[in-house]
Amino acid sequence: MRSLDPDILRTFMVVAEAPSYAEAGQRLNKTQSTVSVQMRRLEEIVGVELFEKRGRKNELTTPGRELLDYAIRIVRLNDEAVGRFHRPAISGRIRIGTPDDYAETYLPEIFGRFARTHPTVEVSLDCRSSEFLIRSLDEGELDIALITMMRPDPRARIVHREQLQWVAAEGCESEKASPLPLAVWQPGCTWRKITLESLEGAGIPYRIAYSGTNAVALSMVVRQGLAITAMPLRMAGRGFRLLGSAEGLPALSSFDIGLLRGADANPVVDAFxxxxxxxxxxxEPIAA
Structure with missing residues (x-):
């Protein structure tokens, strides 16, 4: 039976994002020829073409995109299995900061992965605004912060990009009110800034009906039909109706999620x- 080598799959995952084999090789510290050989070998194993030439860029074919989904899962499970039995004997405490909406959406998976390989580490979680978390990190009160990128920060690693989406409650038409009732985060929040600037740029009158720092509370307000809001598409779950140009609303921009770490390095921080x-x-990507 044919099998998929995790090392080749790791190379495939990088090639899928890189503009060329040469760039992928630089990221992987491998020669371009090594990358090419691994991709040919992978195509031989699965029996389909994974890339097609578009100008100077190798783009994934439809089978290539399907394999990428499998590759991500296989590599993740491989790393968890190896880490489970060969994890470094580390323990201690780590202090993590994140906005509360990220805590609900992203941290369950992150904490689950971490606990399976480092079960004796104590995790302390602080849910605040990104601006507050950056200050806390600089003052040595946090080890790691997951933040919304309000401006470029050379210290931060961008780990994800999300698209903001207008949402309203199912079964109501809050978007037809004038001025438009909004539920927004407190001043200083990137989502709030994007939301208000987009409406002002489109000349749409609005009023801030509700503001706060708690994602659950603001979502409840919207689900009750009292206002509309802008949130990441990934967070717009049951009870929400997606809005857009058909309702006369302007397009919303995307934003970056950054990862910051404090100055003190230790194995626990490195692992997390x-x-x-x-x-x-x-x-996995979310489709609108």
């Missing part, structure tokens, strides 16, 4: 940092 990066790399 790697788990965060791996979890975001394994996220």
């Amino acid at each position: 940092y790697d788990h965060v990066v791996a979890s975001f790399e394994a996220l």
Whole structure:
């Protein structure tokens, strides 16, 4: 029976994102010829063409995109299995900061991965605004912060990009009110800034009906039909109706999620940092 080598799959995952085999080789610290040989070998194993030439870029074919989904899952399970039985004997405490909406959406998977390989580490979680978390990190009160990128920060590693989406409650028409009733986060929030600037740029009158720092509370307000809001498409679950140009609303921009670490390096911080990066790399795209 044919089998898939995790090392080749790791190369495939990088090639799928890189503009060329040469760039993928640089990221992997492998020669371009090695990358090419591994991709040919992978195509031989699965029996289909994984790439097609588009100008100077190798783009995934439909079978290539399907295999990428499997590759992400196989590599993730491989790493968890190896880590489970060969994990470094580390223990201690790590202090993590994140906005509460990220805690609900992303941290369950991250914490689950981390606990399976480092079950004796104590995790302390602080849910605040990104601006507050950056200050806390700089003051040595946090080890790692997962933040919304309000501006470029050379210290931060961008781990994910999300698209903001207008949403309203199912069964109501809050978007037809004028001025438009909004539920938004407190001043300083990137989502709030994007939301208000988009409406002002489109000349749409609005009023801030509700504001706060708790994602659950703001979602409840929207689900009750009292206002509309803008949130990441990944978070717009049951009870929400997606809005857009058909309702006369302007397009919303995307935003980056960044990962910051404090100045003190230790094995616990290193391990958790790697788990965060791996979890975001394994996220499957969300279709509107």
